[in-house]
Amino acid sequence: MITRLFLLLFLLTSACAAQAFTFTDSKGRVHSLDKYKGKWVLVNFWATWCPPCREEIPDLVALSENKKNNLVVLGVAMDYRDPREVLKFADEMMISYPMVLGSYPLAEQVGPVNGLPTTYLYNPQGKQVAYNVGAITREAIESYIRRKK
Secondary structure, eight states, X not given: OHHHHHHHHHHHTTTXXXXXXXXXXXXXXXEETGGGTTSEEEEEEEOTTOHHHXXXXXXXXXXXXXXXXXXXXXXXXXXXXXXXXXXXXXXXXXXXXXXXXXXXXXXXXXXXXXXXXXXXXXXXXXXXXXXXXXXXXXXXXXXXXXXHO
């Protein structure tokens, strides 16, 4: 059921135009949509206090580490008080993908973030093909990518 709902949300957003974005991660590296042409790009907005966000992190780590997917995961932490707490949490959760300390003005480069978690998916041509508010799963993302290859 969750997979079908997620895929439905993907299909509903397939006509959305991608906006270019440029983020600097917690290690000072710059990430932009243009830099990842030829790869799937998943941008996930989350918060440490958000239970569904926390639940999806292991799946996002697995997606990021599976090079067969040709997928880049970028995590954007929102609604935090102290950046050190976010970075400590990311270490504890063994988040291996780039972590951006975000804000709502920064998020506007991608699109609205009306709830957390919010995830955007871009195809290898840089077109936004999906938008989802709520938790996602590794299975749903991998299934979607397989269908679009």
